[in-house]
Amino acid sequence: MSSGPDRATSPQHREGADPRRWKALSVCLVAGFMTLLDVSIVNVALPSIRTGLEAPQSALQWVVSGYALTFGLVLVPAGRFGDMYGRRNAFVFGVVLFTLASAAAGVAGDPTLLVVARLVQGLAGGVINPQVSGLIQQLFRGAERGRAFGMLGTVIGVSTAIGPLLGGVLINLGGDTDGWRLVFYVNVPIGILAVALAYRYIRPTAKEQRPRETMDPVGVLLLAAGVVLVLLPLVEGHEWEASAKWPSLLGGLAVLTAFVAWERRYGRRHQPVVDLSLFRRRSYALGALVGTLYFAGFTAIFFVLTLYLQNGLGYSALEAGLATTSFAGGSAVTSLFGGRIVTRLGRPLVVAGLVLVAIFLAVTALAVHLVPGTHVAWAIAVPLLLAGLGSGLVISPNQTLTLSEVPVAGAGSAGGVLQTGQRIGTAVGIAAIGSVFFAEVASSRGDYATAFQHSLLVTIAFVLVALVVAVIDVIASRRPSHT
Template identity: 40%
Template sequence: MTTVTAPAATHQPYRRRWAALAVILAAEVMDLLDALVTTIAAPSIREDLGGSASLVQWLGAGYTLAMAVGLITGGRLGDLFGRRRMFVLGAFGFTATSLLCGLAAGPEMLVAGRVLQGLFGAVMIPQGLGLIREMFPPEEIGKAFGLFGPVIATSSVGGPILAGWLVDADLFGTGWRMIFLINLPVGLAAAVAGMRLLPELRLSNATRLDLVGVLLVSVAGFLLVFPLIQGQELGWPAWTFASMVASLAVFAAFGAHESRRARSGKDPLVTPSLFRKRAFTGGLVAGLAFFSGLIGLSLVFTLYTQVGLGFSPLKAGLTGLPQAVGGVIGFGLAMSGLQEKLGRGLLQIGTGVMALGAGVLGLTIHLAGLDVGPWQLAPGLALVGIGMGLTMAPFFDIVLAGVDEHESGSASGTLTAIQQLGAALGTAMLGTLLFDLLARRWSFGSAMQVTVWVEIGLLALTFALSFLLPRRARPDPSGH
């Protein structure tokens, strides 16, 4: 049962609840942009601050790994202490850590700032989604959630271009630092507006946090990602492999702890019964493979364009525009009725189109060499984007159709965390592969082609695992 400590959410005045939605969307944009911008700015950051090649990977992986761990508990914090309070705390914290990143004097300080950004983002983002469900009456909630699609699409298109422009423009002599400093006015405005516009909601029966579970999953994630990023530079000593094996043991310990907690009548972070469902476990592994390849390829491609081809940050951002536009097209096609008509088949078509696009991209790089230009790369990137949109649009709904209604909240949070963990793993694995090949004196073009083949392999794995998923998404009883 939900306890409301402000006027009933659905009784909020019409303008007030839509103004509150604008605040939530502004926070979503900050998170989406900060997940994208360091990929474009990474070469400039390393040139300015120094640091090893692994800095490029940690800028993305530190943020997404912290986000993955934090998202598991972010929603629960809102249940316990109030969604408005946690949203405002997250927004202020995200703004403060953006300032910390913008003022970073060295690579260690910047990576630490990125980790803190991810943690505060994980506190802020889940509150907005929960508040929307409470603020809007049934006849408006579909429209409210429908605005997230255009916001995500616009951010994915504009984020890399904005980052490239800010780095090249060198506003007030700040260079790459402006990609973080631009969050200050947006974050402060979101926090202040949140205090005035958002209702205070919390669950009267919310249980205490599972701190042991949080610690176990955090340690397991770190033990896996850290050696993947640092191993190549250190020559792959024995402890890196021991760490990865230990991460699996800690993940197993996390699962056992969650099962014990559920049997004792306490709320687990992740409902253990989910892992006894073939559709859900298949969806988790498929999501891990898909998002690892998608985000890892984006990082490697950006390094290829800037370091290998010598493109400026802005030109690199514009070069990736066909993929972002293709993603918008793919989402649009899915939402036009294909998702309901094809169900799981749309996801399979999407992975096939993505694999075709990656193959075209690899072939273009092979044939054109270092003389390749943005227009030659555009067809392959556009196909990757269209396939991405077709795959992502039905993914979450299809996987969640394989769980029971009372498990859907835990399943949704776990899938979102897996998306972020996949991003961290992809950044670690494909980035490390690229740097390892370059260290062996491979050309940038040849190394890029190898990573493209790895991406195709991950897409093939996603395609194969999709047969474990339900054929159709569960109908929405609300009609939206």
């Protein structure tokens, strides 16, 4: 192999040595934090939105699910666009659009305008996030790349967990009627600053010279249709009857099958929107599956915990948010640490993290059983902290390993595929775990503690399946290579 000389002389290596790369990363992470925060922060704002806008339940559902739907819809084509035409341009466009949509959401005078603004916010978030992972691939190499992905993992973990807390603080500041508006307004100054700093610190890259390459419009449309048909019945949750969900899910799977067939055919002559050869790389295929399964369990924890504390125990939005901070703190610490050591330890580090998460989520369920009532937040603080420590060893190390063999030229679209899997996993997890939670509340006539415990068991099941996949990857990596 000639990786040494190539690495020393390639444009990518010179970009990796850019003295502004850490400042560029900080800009990307701030914008990424802003978009991922909006996945969870709105949950605690729903009562305030209902009061302030007299919004019906259907509109509230779309405020949450519409963002997730459009976010997942554009991840892959947006990553592809950034690969082709420059990641800084795509990043800045996404941040500008997200900032404008946030301002529009904050001034919305009726539920319909708020839903439309949230849909646009989701689209913008889906444009931003694959550029972040693509820029990390572009700017960093070796152990530095692991550290950069470690910081990204911290952002993912903390933004998901701290959203309810920050939302509670802002609602307390703004009041029950208009506090929800601050949840959106807070993005505006951050977005303006991110755009200014992006032009200062993120160096533009020349467009790749690929004369026969296009955006693969047929592939983009097929993928978009398939993702919508799969995600829509999942993000709508209990608003859809079961009989209405299955035709959409099956139709989505059929369209995605057609998408795969098209990409194989199109890829014989052109660069497809998704390079299916990526899935022949064990590290990418199994890593993407681990991420999808883990996000199915991980993000649903805060959904059901917030419902348990607010609806079941009467906690305020701020108090419910505080209960999630121990998980966020643990995740932040080990994400940074995991990013530093992942290049030395590899997938066994992810295995260790999954084991910790599974064990201490089980301890959390036990704590709820032993200490029922309003003091439960104290009882679960330590096990959630330890579960968070495990989570930090999963998210960023897994992302680093999954993208480690991906060519930089396709880093955006590969990252988009990875994040689309995570979004689908999130939707599947919330749908499955939420269904268990609501069914248990209904059957037990309001026993929220039991509903939360049973929900955690489903969460643990997702984590354990992810653990099995990670172990398979470890075993396979130790077999002698015959290539």
